[in-house]
Amino acid sequence: xxxxxxxxxxxxxxxxxxxSSPSSGKGFGGASSSSSNAxxxxxxxxxxxxPADINDIRQFDAKLIKEDDNTNxxxxxxxxxxxxxxxxSVFVRDEFFSAMKASTTxxxxxxxxxxxxxxxxxxxxxxxxxxxxxNNKPIAVARLxxxxxxxxYILDSMRCVLKKENTDEECDGGSEHAEAIGVCIDxxxxxxxxxxxxxxxxxxxxxxxxxxxxxxxxxxxxDSRGFREVTELSLDMHSHESDFDGALSKYAxxxxxxxxxxxxxxxxxxxxxVSYLGRLDRDDDRLKAKQINEDDGDGExxxxxxxxxxxxxx
Numbered sequence: 001x002x003x004x005x006x007x008x009x010x011x012x013x014x015x016x017x018x019x020s021s022p023s024s025g026k027g028f029g030g031a032s033s034s035s036s037n038a039x040x041x042x043x044x045x046x047x048x049x050x051p052a053d054i055n056d057i058r059q060f061d062a063k064l065i066k067e068d069d070n071t072n073x074x075x076x077x078x079x080x081x082x083x084x085x086x087x088x089s090v091f092v093r094d095e096f097f098s099a100m101k102a103s104t105t106x107x108x109x110x111x112x113x114x115x116x117x118x119x120x121x122x123x124x125x126x127x128x129x130x131x132x133x134x135n136n137k138p139i140a141v142a143r144l145x146x147x148x149x150x151x152x153y154i155l156d157s158m159r160c161v162l163k164k165e166n167t168d169e170e171c172d173g174g175s176e177h178a179e180a181i182g183v184c185i186d187x188x189x190x191x192x193x194x195x196x197x198x199x200x201x202x203x204x205x206x207x208x209x210x211x212x213x214x215x216x217x218x219x220x221x222x223d224s225r226g227f228r229e230v231t232e233l234s235l236d237m238h239s240h241e242s243d244f245d246g247a248l249s250k251y252a253x254x255x256x257x258x259x260x261x262x263x264x265x266x267x268x269x270x271x272x273x274v275s276y277l278g279r280l281d282r283d284d285d286r287l288k289a290k291q292i293n294e295d296d297g298d299g300e301x302x303x304x305x306x307x308x309x310x311x312x313x314x
Contacts, residue, residue: 043083043085043262043263043264044263044264044265045082045083045085045176045263046081046083046139046140046180046265048079048081048183048184048187048265049078049079049080049081050076050187050190050191051077051191052077052079052138052141054077056136056137056138057077057079059137059138060079060159060161061141061159064143074146075144075145076143076144076191077142078141078142078144078184078188078191079138079141080140080141080180080183080184081136081137081138081139082139139160139161139162140158140159140160140162140180140181140183141157141158142156142158142159142181142185143157143188144188144191144192147211149235149236150211150235150236152208152209152210152211152292153204153209153210153211154210154211154236155185155188155189155212155213156212156213158181158185158213160180160181162177162180163177164217172259172260172262172266173220173224178217178220178221179263181217181218181221182221183265183266183269185212186225186269186270187269189210189242189247190273192206193206193273193276193280196209196280197276197279203291204288205285205286205288206247206277206285207243207244207285207286207289208241208242208289210227210241210242211234211240211241211242212227212240212242213237214239214240219239219240222239223240224250225247225250225251225254226243226245226246226247226248227240227243227246227247228241244280244282244285244286248274248277251270251273251274251277252270252274254266254270255270255271
């Protein structure tokens, strides 16, 4: 009788714990909409590789890599992948779109009809499925390189295959697209700051040392990270540039934000950036920025074509 009572008590306790589990809620690791105090399990939707393998960038888009350009070896690329914390349905959806893209892309077919051969289609689909199953294909990439004309670093080639229209309030930035691009920006800013701290001979300045070529989507992400908009058209056609005080303020806000705290990776990157900025000498950084601007102003600009750097993709 006592043994039966103990079993009944244990069974009741397990059921109560299951129904009152703090991690239960809407979606994977999400919070229930019926309770404002519901616990939100933190997880990372994406993981980043910086510097990324150049073959992964080719796999994302071969047009981004120019084989005859010797400066490619000095470029710093970041690749963002889906992490294992996403729902299985997300990977099924991505694999479906990859298969559809492979089946509708002309590869070895007739140039007039633009129809791919059955062999190339099946090969592309099988390779795409293998890549998706291994979670090895980037969903977003970006590049940081030194512009020899202006003597500053430029962050460009921000690409993401996720749709901008698919909004999600749980994502950092309001959508998976924005969150993935934000990871690219943070990783390359971290890479640049590490160079500023580790190598004093380069005379790198953070204040104005990075020029960003932003879009309508990435421009908002740059604003939220404290990077200032340009007021004059420059040679490299950038839209934003790094700002010491703005970045320090905005990344400090992100490091203490409850929304960002849902994403351990974003929180860790924000804390690292604040730490690196705090280690820089503000007065010395301003002096370097002034010297770089003076050196750039002495260059010949008469034969420079500002539209030459604009890439065209067909």
